[in-house]
Amino acid sequence: MTLREFVRDQIRAVFDALKAGNAPPVGEYDPATLRECQRRASPQVGATRFLPDAVILEFIFQDASLGPAVLSVRIPAPEPIVYMPVPDWVIEDVWQGDVTGSFRFRSEAERLLQAFSEQVFTERNRVFFEKADLPKRRD
Numbered sequence: 609m610t611l612r613e614f615v616r617d618q619i620r621a622v623f624d625a626l627k628a629g630n631a632p633p634v635g636e637y638d639p640a641t642l643r644e645c646q647r648r649a650s651p652q653v654g655a656t657r658f659l660p661d662a663v664i665l666e667f668i669f670q671d672a673s674l675g676p677a678v679l680s681v682r683i684p685a686p687e688p689i690v691y692m693p694v695p696d697w698v699i700e701d702v703w704q705g706d707v708t709g710s711f712r713f714r715s716e717a718e719r720l721l722q723a724f725s726e727q728v729f730t731e732r733n734r735v736f737f738e739k740a741d742l743p744k745r746r747d
Contacts, residue, residue: 611689615656615663618683626651626667626679635665635683645669645677654678658689659737691736695724 609617622632627650631642645651645667654666667679697720699710712720726732 609686611685614686615665618663619653619656619665622665622681623651623653623667632679632681635681637679637681641677641679645679647671648674648677651679658691659685660689660734661685663689690728690733692728693724693736696720 618634621634625631625633626645629646631637631639646669648669648671651667651669654668656666657664662685663683665681665683667681669677669679671677694707697710697712697717699708
């Protein structure tokens with residue numbers, strides 16, 4: 609199962625439960641916030657945030673007189689999550705929107721792959737979870 613599939617399934621399970629007036633069937637959440645949210649209209653799916661060990665799903669409840677409320681549900685990930693930055697050797701063709709590659713000497717390619725591996729598979733990856741301007745997710 610991919611991370612995208614995992615998130616999709618978790619959103620569906622929690623959203624269906626919330627629409628039915630029930631508590632989320634998975635994850636951790638604040639029970640007081642859930643009670644406050646349930647005083648409002650039906651939920652809407654909000655943002656999804658990623659942590660190295662969990663996914664945080666947000667559900668927005670709107671009410672004209674009470675204002676909005678957000679329920680965050682923290683769901684443990686079945687395996688570690690990493691952020692994969694676009695490698696330095698990737699070139700984007702803006703006109704077509706295609707992502708293509710580039711030609712490199714083998715020694716240069718080996719250095720680039722090592723640097724990319726260190727960005728993904730070491731503690732250096734945690735910094736990406738702290739940046740506010742990272743892409744959230746695309747459907």
